Amino acid sequence: MNELVISSAASLGAAVAAGQVSAEEVTRAHLDQITEAEPQVNAFLHVATEEALAQARAVDARRAAGEQLGPLAGVPLALKDVLTWTKAPTTCGSKMLEGWVPPYDATVTRRLVDAGIVIVGKTNLDEFAMGSSTENSAYGSTRNPWDTDRVPGGSGGGSAAALAAFEAPLAIGTDTGGSIRQPASVTGTVGIKPTYGGVSRYGLVAMASSLDQVGPCARSVLDAALLHEVIAGHDPMDSTSIDQPVPAVVDAARHADVSGMRIGVVRELGGAGYAPGVERRFREAVELLTRLGADVVEVSCPTFGHALPAYYLIQPSECSSNLARFDAMRYGLRVGDDGTTSAEEVMARTREAGFGDEVKRRIILGTYALSSGYYDAYYGSAQKVRTLIIEDFNRAWADCDVLVSPTTPTTAFRIGERTDDPVAMYQADLCTLPASLAGNAAASFPVGLAPEDGLPVGLQVMAPPLADDRLYRVGGALEAALAEEWGGPLWRQLPELEGVA
Numbered sequence: 001m002n003e004l005v006i007s008s009a010a011s012l013g014a015a016v017a018a019g020q021v022s023a024e025e026v027t028r029a030h031l032d033q034i035t036e037a038e039p040q041v042n043a044f045l046h047v048a049t050e051e052a053l054a055q056a057r058a059v060d061a062r063r064a065a066g067e068q069l070g071p072l073a074g075v076p077l078a079l080k081d082v083l084t085w086t087k088a089p090t091t092c093g094s095k096m097l098e099g100w101v102p103p104y105d106a107t108v109t110r111r112l113v114d115a116g117i118v119i120v121g122k123t124n125l126d127e128f129a130m131g132s133s134t135e136n137s138a139y140g141s142t143r144n145p146w147d148t149d150r151v152p153g154g155s156g157g158g159s160a161a162a163l164a165a166f167e168a169p170l171a172i173g174t175d176t177g178g179s180i181r182q183p184a185s186v187t188g189t190v191g192i193k194p195t196y197g198g199v200s201r202y203g204l205v206a207m208a209s210s211l212d213q214v215g216p217c218a219r220s221v222l223d224a225a226l227l228h229e230v231i232a233g234h235d236p237m238d239s240t241s242i243d244q245p246v247p248a249v250v251d252a253a254r255h256a257d258v259s260g261m262r263i264g265v266v267r268e269l270g271g272a273g274y275a276p277g278v279e280r281r282f283r284e285a286v287e288l289l290t291r292l293g294a295d296v297v298e299v300s301c302p303t304f305g306h307a308l309p310a311y312y313l314i315q316p317s318e319c320s321s322n323l324a325r326f327d328a329m330r331y332g333l334r335v336g337d338d339g340t341t342s343a344e345e346v347m348a349r350t351r352e353a354g355f356g357d358e359v360k361r362r363i364i365l366g367t368y369a370l371s372s373g374y375y376d377a378y379y380g381s382a383q384k385v386r387t388l389i390i391e392d393f394n395r396a397w398a399d400c401d402v403l404v405s406p407t408t409p410t411t412a413f414r415i416g417e418r419t420d421d422p423v424a425m426y427q428a429d430l431c432t433l434p435a436s437l438a439g440n441a442a443a444s445f446p447v448g449l450a451p452e453d454g455l456p457v458g459l460q461v462m463a464p465p466l467a468d469d470r471l472y473r474v475g476g477a478l479e480a481a482l483a484e485e486w487g488g489p490l491w492r493q494l495p496e497l498e499g500v501a
Contacts, residue, residue, distance in 0.1 A: 001166065004029040006492075009075045009169040009223040016074035019063060023056040023074030027118050030076040034120065034167045042142050043152075043162040044078070047121040051087045052076070055118045062116070071226050073116030078162040078171040081122035082129055083214070084203040085109045092205050093127045093137040093155075096326050096333050096354030106203020107235045108172060108214050115230045120168055123158030127356045128323065129179055129207045131155050132428040133418065136358045141415055144187060145494060146455055150412035153183030153428075159217050160187040164494060170227050171217040176208050177311050178408075178432025180215045181444040185407035185458025188446040188490045190224045190475065191217050195465045196439030197242035200235035208318035209240075211311075211436050219491050221445065221475040225253035228468070244466060252469035256476025259293030261401045263474070268304045269405035269431045277450025281457040282406045285447040285478060289404075292477050299400060301392040306385045307433040312426060313369050313382035314437070319359075320366030326354065361422065390438045397464045402474055405431050407444040407458035435462045443471040445478055446490045456490065 004012065004026055015021045034047055059074040084090050084102035091097045105113070112119060126136035134142040134157030142157040144150040145164040152161040159171035160183035173180040175193035184191025192215045199214040206212060216227035232246040265286060270279060290296050328334045328350035329343065336349035355363070369378040396403055408428055418425040435442035444458035459478065463470040483489050 002029045002033065005033045005166040007169065008220050009072055009218060010220070010226060012075050012169060013070070013072045016059065017063065017069045023059040023118065024053060026074055027052050027056040027076055027120065030120055030168055033165070037165040037167055040143060040148050041145055041161050041165045041167070042140055043123055043158045043165060043167060044121045045081050045091060045093070045124050045139055045158070046088045048088050048119060052118050052120045055113070059116045059118070070115045070230070072170070072230060074118060075170060076118045076120045076168045077112060078121060078123045078159055078168040079109065079112075079119050080125055080156055080159050080171070080173050082125060082174055082205050083109055083172065084205070085119065085122070088122050090122070090205065091139075092129070093125045093139060094354065094356070094359070095138045098333065100332055104203065107200035107237055108231045109203060111231050112172070117170065117230065123156070123162055123171065125158055126155035127359050128205070128319070129155040129174060129176060130319065130358050130362055132178070132182060132425050133413075134158060135415065135419055136356055138356060143415070144412050146188065147412065149414055150455065151186070151415055153186045153412065155179040156217070157183050160184055160189050160191065163187065163189045163217060163219050164491065169219060170223060172231070173215055173217045174204060175213050175215055175436065176211045177315060177436045178429040180217060181432045181442060181458070181460060182408050182428055184217060184444040186412035186456060188456030188494070189217060189219055190221055190443070190445055191215065192224050192228060192443045192468075192471060193435065193441065194228065194232060194468055195242070195441045197240045198246070198441070198466070198468065199232050200238045200241050202235055202237040206322045208315040209322065210318060211315060220489065221256070221472055221479045222250070222253045225249040225472050242466070247466060247469040249469050249472050252472035253476045256473050256480060258289055258474055258477045261294045261473070262399065263289055263294045263296045264299035264396055264400035264403045265296060266304065266403050266405045267298055267300045268302065273409055273427070274406060275410045275450060275452070277452045278406050278408070278410060278457050281448040281450060282459060285459045286404065288478065288481055289474070292481060297400065299396050299403060301396060301434070303385065303388040303392045304434045307389055307437055308426060308430055310382040310385040310389070311429070311433045311437060312365070313378050314386065316362040316366030317369045317379050318366070320363045320370065323359070323363055326351065358422070386437045389434050393434070393438050393440060401463070402470050403462040405460045407431055407460040411450045411453055411455035411457060431460055440465055441468040441471055443475060445475040447478065447482065448490065449493070
C-alpha cells in the first residue's frame with residue numbers, strides 16, 4: 001500500500017507545506033486507493049476525481065507562489081452526502097434526491113475548500129441519515145473494512161469506512177443520535193460530535209433540527225482536532241450557531257494530559273446486553289486512565305435509561321416535519337405527473353417511490369406523535385424526559401470533568417442481522433443518545449479489539465457544552481498510551497482488503 005495513504009493528515013499537510021510532496025501526488029494516491037477499495041467497501045456515492053485534482057493543483061500553485069498554507073492544505077477528505085457542495089450531487093442516500101446538484105455550498109464545505117482541504121467525494125449513508133448500519137441507503141450497503149460481512153455503523157458508515165479503508169485520512173460526518181460516534185467505534189476510528197451549535201448546520205439537509213450536528217472524523221486524535229478547528233465557529237447563516245470562541249481543541253490534542261481530571265463512569269451504560277469483549281476493553285481503558293493520573297468515580301444518571309424511547313419520539317417528529325418539503329413540487333423526484341393526476345396524487349406517488357422503508361416508518365411515527373390528541377402524551381412527554389436527562393448531566397458535571405461509557409453495546413454486527421428488527425437496530429445507539437438529547441460534546445476513541453471476534457471497540461467520552469477540548473485531552477492521552485502498548489495505532493492492525501494492494 002502506498003505510504004501516502006496510511007500517513008496521518010497532520011504529516012501529509014506538513015509535507016505538502018514544506019514542498020516534500022505535492023498535493024496532487026497525495027490526492028492521486030488516495031484516488032487510486034478508492035479505485036482499489038470501492039468494490040469491497042462501497043463507501044462513496046460519488047468520487048469527484050477531476051474536481052479533487054483541480055483542488056490539489058490549486059493548493060500546489062498557492063505553495064509555489066509562496067503562500068503560507070494551513071495545516072491541512074492538500075489533504076484529502078471524504079464528505080458525507082448530506083452536506084451541500086456545488087461540485088457534486090447531494091442525494092442523502094435517497095432516490096428522492098438522485099442526481100440533484102445543489103446551487104450553494106454548505107458553510108462547512110466552504111470552510112474546507114477555503115482551508116485547501118481536497119474533497120475527493122461524497123460518502124454513503126443511511127437514507128436521510130436514518131439508521132445505524134448504512135444498510136438503509138438506496139445505493140447499497142457500505143461494508144466494514146475490518147470484516148466486509150459486517151456493517152460499518154450508521155448513519156455515517158461511509159465516512160467511517162473510507163477512513164478505515166485508507167481512502168481518505170479525513171472525513172466529515174453528522175451526528176443526530178450517534179451517527180458519527182457509533183461508526184467510529186465499530187471501525188476503530190475517531191469520531192467527534194461537537195457541542196450542538198458549535199459547527200454550522202447551514203447547508204446540512206435537515207433531519208432532526210434540534211439534534212443534528214456536523215463533526216470531524218479521522219484516524220487520529222490530532223487529525224480530528226485540526227479538522228474540528230477548520231469547520232467550527234460562529235455562522236450568521238445558522239440561527240442555532242453559538243457565537244463563542246472555538247475551544248482550544250488542537251492544543252488539547254497536542255498536550256493531552258488527564259492527570260487531575262475527574263472522570264465519571266456512567267453506571268447505567270453497561271451490564272446486561274453489552275458484549276463481554278466491549279465491557280472488557282472499556283474496563284481496561286478506564287484502568288489506563290486511572291494509571292495516567294485521572295480520578296475515576298462511578299456516576300448514576302437514572303434517566304439515561306429513558307433516552308432511547310424519548311429520542312425515537314423526538315427525532316421522528318422532527319424528521320416528519322423536515323421531510324414534508326420533499327413534495328414533488330419544488331425539487332427532487334417527481335412521479336406520475338402525466339397531466340391527468342392531481343397534485344396530491346403526484347405527491348403521494350413521489351413519496352412512495354422516493355422514500356425507503358425506514359424513512360417511511362419514522363415519518364409515520366413522527367406524524368402520529370405530533371397529531372392532535374397525542375402530542376402531549378408522546379412528543380410532549382418525550383421533551384420532558386429530555387429535560388430530565390439534561391438535569392442528570394448537570395448534576396454529573398458538578399462532580400466530574402467528563403463522563404465515559406462504551407460507545408456502543410456490541411461490536412459491528414453482520415450485514416442483514418438486524419434489518420428485520422428495527423428495535424434491535426435502534427439499540428445500537430443506547431449509549432450515544434443521552435449526549436445528543438442534551439446537546440453536549442461527545443466523542444468515540446478506539447480502545448482495542450474485542451477478544452471474541454477481533455473487531456474494534458470504542459470508548460465514549462462526554463463533556464459539558466463548549467468543553468470540547470476535554471474530549472481531546474482524554475482521547476489524546478489514551479491514544480498515546482495505547483499506541484505505546486500496541487506498538488503503533490490500532491488502524492495499523494487492519495487486515496488487508498482482498499484484492500487491495
